[in-house]
Amino acid sequence: MSDDPLGFSTRAIRAASRTPAVRQRPTSVPIYQTATFASEDAEQLGDVVGDPWAGYSYSRLSNPTTQALGNAYAELAGGEAGYAFASGMAAIHASLASLLHDGERVVASAALYGSTRAQLTGYFGRFGVTTELVDVTDHEAVARALAAAPTRVLYAETSANPTTFLADHRALSALAHEHGATYLVDNTFASTYVCRPLELGADLVLESATKYLGGHSDLMAGVVAGPHGLVAKVARAQVDTGGTLGPFEAFLVLRGLLTLAVRMDRHAANALALAAWLERQGGVQRVYYPGLPSHPQRAIAERQLRPGNGGGMLSFELAGGRAAGGAVIDALRLTELTASLGSVHTMVVHPPSTSQRQLSEAELIESGITPGLLRVSVGLEDVPDLIADFEQALAAARAAAAVPAGV
Numbered sequence: 126m127s128d129d130p131l132g133f134s135t136r137a138i139r140a141a142s143r144t145p146a147v148r149q150r151p152t153s154v155p156i157y158q159t160a161t162f163a164s165e166d167a168e169q170l171g172d173v174v175g176d177p178w179a180g181y182s183y184s185r186l187s188n189p190t191t192q193a194l195g196n197a198y199a200e201l202a203g204g205e206a207g208y209a210f211a212s213g214m215a216a217i218h219a220s221l222a223s224l225l226h227d228g229e230r231v232v233a234s235a236a237l238y239g240s241t242r243a244q245l246t247g248y249f250g251r252f253g254v255t256t257e258l259v260d261v262t263d264h265e266a267v268a269r270a271l272a273a274a275p276t277r278v279l280y281a282e283t284s285a286n287p288t289t290f291l292a293d294h295r296a297l298s299a300l301a302h303e304h305g306a307t308y309l310v311d312n313t314f315a316s317t318y319v320c321r322p323l324e325l326g327a328d329l330v331l332e333s334a335t336k337y338l339g340g341h342s343d344l345m346a347g348v349v350a351g352p353h354g355l356v357a358k359v360a361r362a363q364v365d366t367g368g369t370l371g372p373f374e375a376f377l378v379l380r381g382l383l384t385l386a387v388r389m390d391r392h393a394a395n396a397l398a399l400a401a402w403l404e405r406q407g408g409v410q411r412v413y414y415p416g417l418p419s420h421p422q423r424a425i426a427e428r429q430l431r432p433g434n435g436g437g438m439l440s441f442e443l444a445g446g447r448a449a450g451g452a453v454i455d456a457l458r459l460t461e462l463t464a465s466l467g468s469v470h471t472m473v474v475h476p477p478s479t480s481q482r483q484l485s486e487a488e489l490i491e492s493g494i495t496p497g498l499l500r501v502s503v504g505l506e507d508v509p510d511l512i513a514d515f516e517q518a519l520a521a522a523r524a525a526a527a528v529p530a531g532v
């Protein structure tokens with residue numbers, strides 16, 4: 126037995142909490158799996174509790190792994206500062222909460238991701254925030270909405286879910302600033318490799334890192350980047366409301382960032398091949414993909430997306446409406462039937478019954494979503510296998526008479 130006067134529990138707690146001093150820099154960001162950080166004295170503790178950027182005290186305020194992700198995202202997105210969150214919705218909430226006060230007004234894209242729309246109109250609506258939804262591809266309509274009443278935030282998505290209609294960030298940021306509004310962009314569909322909204326005039330950019338940044342559909346996270354002043358307020362909103370990202374998830378997103386470029390190039394090459402093939406198929410009425418020459422906003426795609434990269438998201442409209450959409454989804458064998466996107470796995474959804482399920486029929490039409498619209502998040506599988514799977518699924522749907530032949 127040890128002659129240490131301390132009891133076993135005391136010694137165990139001290140012995141197992143000694144962090145190693147490491148002189149050689151680890152080449153991966155370590156997972157700082159701790160809720161608390163001990164300061165050298167009371168004054169230092171006061172400093173770090175008061176300012177999350179001054180050091181570490183408690184992981185809801187800041188954690189080295191989580192902050193490494195915020196910093197990495199800011200660097201890649203072209204922002205002065207960045208912050209990481211427990212999910213994309215937490216990032217959206219903290220960003221909006223940092224800007225909005227009771228009774229203020231938001232102008233937002235009518236084609237928003239359904240949960241964002243619900244957060245704005247339902248949740249923030251309960252605190253007296255009013256949201257006017259407009260078609261952000263119609264700049265005159267946006268100008269009219271901004272001029273109608275003082276507006277705090279103009280909110281758009283780089284590429285709308287699920288239609289892939291693009292927001293022209295230069296034009297929209299100019300309109301927002303003319304009317305004294307902050308231009309907030311959700312860049313989830315593109316990722317910071319494909320589009321950098323801050324360089325096109327956005328004030329704040331955010332992403333659901335659950336999607337392309339993580340990239341493997343195995344974590345939930347969100348990120349925000351922008352100028353120091355605005356990001357500090359977003360971070361404050363997170364500290365107050367608790368949408369904190371744990372260090373393990375932050376590590377996984379950092380790991381995803383290491384391969385973001387190679388994954389996005391392959392996502393885009395696969396998506397372009399599948400989109401071009403779908404355009405030639407009977408029963409497919411329309412294909413929406415920013416990398417196709419037929420995309421209605423090809424000029425904007427060329428101006429603001431990475432050259433040669435239209436991203437990994439496409440949607441297509443089937444003749445035969447809702448029944449056709451269901452029949453094709455049920456016949457697909459390689460794809461995952463799930464509501465998410467931005468993964469190595471190809472994922473196909475029918476937005477009217479998943480991501481936009483909160484919307485009424487009228488709201489669906491307003492968002493440009495028709496009953497036979499399928500959204501594909503094109504994964505990293507071999508493209509001949511993907512095309513063969515869609516070919517047999519379209520054939521099966523035609524055989525079941527869900528998709529009319531030869532349309």
Ligand SMILES: Cc1ncc(COP(=O)(O)O)c(C=O)c1O
Nearest residue numbers: 212213214238311313333335346
């Ligand atoms: C465009 C867009 N923004 C935000 C989110 C929300 O992200 P999360 O699910 O990580 O909260 C999603 C989720 O699907 C999305 O598609």
